[in-house]
Amino acid sequence: MLGWALVRVAVGYTGLGMEAGLRTIDERMMRQALSLAHVAARLGEVPVGAVVYRGEKVFGAGINLREHAADPTAHAELIAMRQAGRRLGTWRLDECSLAVTLEPCPMCAGAMVNARLGRLIYGCRDPKMGCVDSLFRLCHEERFNHRIFCLEGVDREACGAVLSDFFAQRRAGANPPKPVFDPSLDLLDWQHWLKIRDPGTATHVRQDAGEPAG
Numbered sequence: 001m002l003g004w005a006l007v008r009v010a011v012g013y014t015g016l017g018m019e020a021g022l023r024t025i026d027e028r029m030m031r032q033a034l035s036l037a038h039v040a041a042r043l044g045e046v047p048v049g050a051v052v053y054r055g056e057k058v059f060g061a062g063i064n065l066r067e068h069a070a071d072p073t074a075h076a077e078l079i080a081m082r083q084a085g086r087r088l089g090t091w092r093l094d095e096c097s098l099a100v101t102l103e104p105c106p107m108c109a110g111a112m113v114n115a116r117l118g119r120l121i122y123g124c125r126d127p128k129m130g131c132v133d134s135l136f137r138l139c140h141e142e143r144f145n146h147r148i149f150c151l152e153g154v155d156r157e158a159c160g161a162v163l164s165d166f167f168a169q170r171r172a173g174a175n176p177p178k179p180v181f182d183p184s185l186d187l188l189d190w191q192h193w194l195k196i197r198d199p200g201t202a203t204h205v206r207q208d209a210g211e212p213a214g
């Protein structure tokens, strides 16, 4: 009996350790997503950033690039997932987590279900487009063949602030000029899009966010 009790205590501690470890990784990844959102703001894009990771390794990173790419699907999460698929050589991201600053829209939440994403971590809710918890609950939908573990509110204030600051500056006319379509932009080329306008920023983010592994 004592033996079993010790095993249960040990398993309990391991479980707690894993949970605490994951939390720390999630928080760190969210900070990377946040620094990417700040890059998007500097580029004049609505600031959303995302990273896809497995364990402590980043396999994909994205920022919203709708204006530069003239592409309605160029959301941070989709870019990050496409990069991760290419780097991992599979569309299945069931062993991956994705951290994004804003609650995903229906398109991105749908793509996450299609990717069989393992875990989703997001910062603040989006009452107008959010389809994880706000308007629809696509990642929790029992009728789909896949459901995603979701954790919201990681760095919520900072994730909300980058957006509210961006729109406040836009109202004050203080934002960078509206980006123009760049036909040479390769959404899957992390190095390329980080250098779109501000090489100094790109260097800063690479140090902050780390290079996607692979």
Ligand SMILES: [Zn+2]
Residues within 6 Å of the ligand: 075, 077, 104, 105, 106, 107, 108, 109
């Ligand atoms: Zn989206």
